Amino acid sequence: MxxxxxxxxxxxxxxxxxxxxxxxxxxxxxxxLRWGSDDSEVFADLPGDDFVQHPKMHSTRAVTIHATPDEVWPWLVQMGYGRAGFYSFDQSEKAAHDADPKRSRRILPEFQQLSVGDVIPWGEKNEGIPVRMLEAGSVLSLGGTMDASTGKFVGATAARPEDPVDVSWTFVLKPVGETSTRLITRTRVAYSSPMIGAAVRGFVEPGQYLMERKLLLGIKERAEAKSRAGAGSPNPMI
CATH class of the missing domain: 1.20.5 (Single alpha-helices involved in coiled-coils or other helix-helix interfaces)
Structure with a gap:
């Protein structure tokens, strides 16, 4: 027995x-991989797609926000470590991204200026993800080539690493009528190493889904509350 x-x-x-x-x-x-999105969004060509031509990981997620693109945009550009965080889980944000949950619920004027070439920090020492395309009120595309051995993005003029991972992470704002916005995220990742592929499938994808879903819902909650407050709603953002 x-x-x-x-x-x-x-x-x-x-x-x-x-x-x-x-x-x-x-x-x-x-x-x-397609949470919240419909077929027209999943199969659409979006800004930023050209940065990663042949992705092995591809996701499209979306949410409808009852606020205009101009009201949603400020929440995107202030993302990052030491800034507003990534509107995810309050305790993990505070630990990982130095984000005060109360502070992340406000539009921060000091972090409203963003340009191509800037870095959205996700840790100390300005480590983060570069801005590759920016159209105010419409498109914010982040990414570049990452060195798999260090987990860091290399400079645009640096030599291509031996084990490269090409990444694009794009946010697209599309107006819906006069008072709402469709916020669409598109992630494309290309790599050659089977080990990286296993890590992406087993760990990166599920983790990114949980974080990005919460990020989209976090932006929706904040933008809608701010929009209601601006319209004289009895439930203003604190």
């Missing part, structure tokens, strides 16, 4: 992760 029990446990140890991975790939992954 003990031998059979040991074999059963060994099979379970192998089978459970395999079944979980198969379930994720078959049912959860396709949905999370």
């Amino acid at each position: 003990s031998g059979s029990s040991t074999v059963a446990k060994a099979i379970a140890v192998v089978a459970v992760p395999v079944i979980a991975a198969a379930w994720y790939a078959r049912f959860f992954r396709p949905k999370q």
Whole structure:
């Protein structure tokens, strides 16, 4: 009996992760890669797509915000470490991105100036993701070439690293009528290493989904509250 029990446990140890991975790939992954978006958005060519020509990871997510693009835009440009954070989970934001949850609920005038070539910081020492395209009130595209060995983006004039990962992360604002906005995010990642592919599929994709979904909903909540406050709503943003 003990031998059979040991074999059963060994099979379970192998089978459970395999079944979980198969379930994720078959049912959860396709949905999370296009959360909130429709077919017209998923298959649309969006600004920033040309930065990564042949992506091996591609996601399109979206949310409707009852505020104008000009009212949503300030929340995008102030993202980053030491700035407004990424409107995600308050405690993790405070620890990882030096973001005061109360401060992240305000438009911060000191962080409203952003240009191509600037870096949206995600950690100390100005480590972060570069701005590659910016059309005020419409498009904010971030990304570049990352050195997989360091996890950092290399400069535009630097030599291409031995193990490159090309990334684009784009936010597109599309007006819906006169008072609402469709906020669409598009992520494209290209790499050659199978090990990087396994890491992207197993860890980066699920983590990015959780963070980005919360980010989109966080911007929606803040922009709508600010818009209501500007319209004289009894529920102004604190």
